[in-house]
Amino acid sequence: MQLIQETPDLSAYLAADEVIDHHHPVVRETAARLAGKSADSYVYAQAAYEFVRDTIPHSADSGDLRVTWRASDVLAQGTGICHAKAHALAALLRAEDIPTAFCYQRLTHDAGTGHCVHGLVAVRFQGEWHRQDCRGNKPGVDARFSLTGERLAFVPEGKSSEVDYPVLYAAPHPVVLRVLKGAPDRPYLWETLPDAL
Template identity: 50%
Template sequence: MQLIAGDPADYLGEDEIVDHSHPAIRDLARELRGAYPDDVGFGRAAFEHVRDEVSHSWDAEDPRITVSASEALEQGTGLCYPKAHLLAALLRADGIPTGLCYQLLTDDESTFMLHGLVAIHLEGSWHRQDPRGNKPGVDAQFRLDTEQLAWPVRVELGEQDYPEVFPEANPRVIDALRNAADLTDLYLRGLPAEL
């Protein structure tokens, strides 16, 4: 899929969601960069840290809702969206342009929801990566040659990949996260189903 993105410099900014100047994010980025001085190695290390060390709330049955990158890091949990925010923050903290991407997915072929992931600008082009977290049936890997995301899109079910790479998180996603009392409330209300 051809991604639609602006100038890579537009994907280095900070806001309250991708808060890459937060001390804990800066410290982790420095630690990972120290072990992996090349950009690809650092990108892989940051991806694997978020994928493997920050639990996916639903998989972990953790009712807490996190929104920002720093919240996901400090609490060690988050849905796909805050995990994507955290990966973007870690990479942006070290000057690697990273944007937010979305897919429209379904579990039951009638209820649709947005799924969050990132696109990283490395080696002159954009590469989508999905730090959601692996489990049986989900095997997302950091790859630059071909995508290996958590969820392949099933077009026949109405699912879709959105090709846009966004510099900021989707407002509907942020509103849904902020207005939910806990994970059960969020799922009962429904995850956003459109950009």
């Protein structure tokens, strides 16, 4: 699949905003701790990815009822769904000047009814974008950081009307963000996740 930058301006993929608040002390402290153990930006990117994937449980897997959406809150509270975890990873990567985009898949909903939009990120190394999924592994899901072929949590099945969206967004998609911000708890969020972009 050919990935498409929403904007040709790479600086947009380093920006901070109310969601990707990479100037927040919690983000900065976490980034500094990970960077201190990393020899270069590639090692740092993998360390940040594994930190978010492995130390911040996906709230549906852990049963956590809280809804997070701001990167600093995801890191501070240690919980979030795929979108929230993608926001946290993007903030950590952008904090160290690694261009990071938001990308999405349309997948069959875990509840078995309809579809939902799944969130992941893409990082830019060596002049190319590489998609990464930090939602967290579980039985049947074995996502890994990779710049040499995708190791995502899910591969969409065309026969199920699942799709990979090719656009690389500089900011979280407003359809997703609106639902995250409006959800009082995760069970409500689970029922109101968008089914398409």
